[in-house]
Amino acid sequence: xxxxxxxxxxxxxxxxxxxxxxxxxxxxxxxxxxxxxxxxxxxxxxxxxxxxxxxxxxxxxxxxxxxxxxxxxxxxxxxxxxxxxxxxxxxxxxxxxxxxxxxxxxxxxxxxxxxxxxxxxxxxxxxxxxxxxxxxxxxxxxxxxxxxxxxxxxxxxxxxxxxxxxxxxxxxxxxxxxxxxxxxxxxxxxxxxxxxxxxxxxxxxxxxxxxxxxxxxxxxxxxxxxxxxxxxxxxxxxxxxxxxxxxxxxxxxxxxxxx
Numbered sequence: 001x002x003x004x005x006x007x008x009x010x011x012x013x014x015x016x017x018x019x020x021x022x023x024x025x026x027x028x029x030x031x032x033x034x035x036x037x038x039x040x041x042x043x044x045x046x047x048x049x050x051x052x053x054x055x056x057x058x059x060x061x062x063x064x065x066x067x068x069x070x071x072x073x074x075x076x077x078x079x080x081x082x083x084x085x086x087x088x089x090x091x092x093x094x095x096x097x098x099x100x101x102x103x104x105x106x107x108x109x110x111x112x113x114x115x116x117x118x119x120x121x122x123x124x125x126x127x128x129x130x131x132x133x134x135x136x137x138x139x140x141x142x143x144x145x146x147x148x149x150x151x152x153x154x155x156x157x158x159x160x161x162x163x164x165x166x167x168x169x170x171x172x173x174x175x176x177x178x179x180x181x182x183x184x185x186x187x188x189x190x191x192x193x194x195x196x197x198x199x200x201x202x203x204x205x206x207x208x209x210x211x212x213x214x215x216x217x218x219x220x221x222x223x224x225x226x227x228x229x230x231x232x233x234x235x236x237x238x239x240x241x242x243x244x245x246x247x248x249x250x251x252x253x254x255x256x257x258x259x
Contacts, residue, residue, distance in 0.1 A: 001040070008032055008046045015048055015064060016082050023059055023083070024076055026051035026067060027093045030084035034117065036109050037151045039102040049093075051085060067093075087117050088126035092137060100136050100143075101158060105151045107144035120144060147171050152198040153186050156229060156241070160187075160196065163242040165249065166259045168196065174222060182218050191259075192252035195219060196227045196245045198234075225252065 012029065024030070027049035028038055038046070050059040051067040053074070059066030075086035084090070087110055095103060110118045120141065127137045143161075147170030148154045161167050168187035174195075175181055185195040199212075219226045225248045233241040 004041070004046060005032065005038075008048070011045065011048050011063065012082065015050070015061065018061065019050065019083065020052075020056075022052045022056040023050050024052075024085055025049065025082060026069075026085040026090055027065075028090070028097070030079070030090045031087070031094065031106060033079040033082060033084055034087060034110075035115070036106050038106075039098055086126075088122045089130070091118075091123060092126050092130050092132075095132075095134060095136050098136075100139050101155065103136060103140035104143050104158065105154045107140055108146075108148040108154045109151075111144060111146050112149065113146065114149075120146065145170060149186070150198075152200050156196060156198045156234070157187060159234070159238050159241060160245055163239075163246075164256060165242065165246060166254070174219060174224065176222060182222055183215050185219070185224075189249060189252075189254075192249050192254050193222075193224045194227060194245070194248045194252055195224050196229055196248075198229045200231050 008029070009032075012025065012033065025033060025048070028036075028046070029049040032038055032046070047065045048063060049065050049067060050061070051069050052059060053069045054071045056068070058068040075089065077084050077086060085093070091103065091106055091110060094106065098106075107120075107123060109115065111120050111123070123137075123141055123144070127141065132138050143158060145157070148157065149171055153170070157168060157170070166189060168189050170187065172185045172188035172190065173181065174183045174185055174188075186198065187196045189195070216226050216228070227245050227248050229241045229244065233244060
């Protein structure tokens, strides 16, 4: 995925000097420039999307997917010195090729306060202004949350809540009785003191693994059940991950129907 991203950025920089004053990067290309997580693809490279608004002619260039968009008040941004469509508009444009979950992952990124890009209200306003023919945008908006810091966190949250488990809080700071910082919990069930965490690393240095192991021990010393979810708990059978978290919640006093 990192190599695909590098190739895409190289392609964008190669095309940028040829853009006219009316052309701008859009769809998932502009989102990529913002740093938005993109869906997995097995293709050797990602297409570059360039748009104009009517009445200007559709971009036509080798290696570019050109779009001639409906007339609308301009709302362009500049990212790395390159012209891009407004982020909320690009998120709506991505619906043509993205799944609901892809849109949720991107939405979580766009509304995270550290990125200072959008609010959930901005996304709702865009859907109201531009429409939602497929219904995917409204479905995605119902599950976008402020606070998720990675695609893995988002997808694990969706997996758990859709299986009927309570919705966890996001990125909770855990402190001891003196107020000293212990850890930041990706997902946290405060009431039950259960902290699921996705660990998708395939390779980790001994030093990093040792630090993480110490962190896990520190979390457990605060009487929290740290539930480590690895990739093989999610794929090919996500029920394994759900079962691990459900067992921890039940052991802490939860049962179906409770929040």
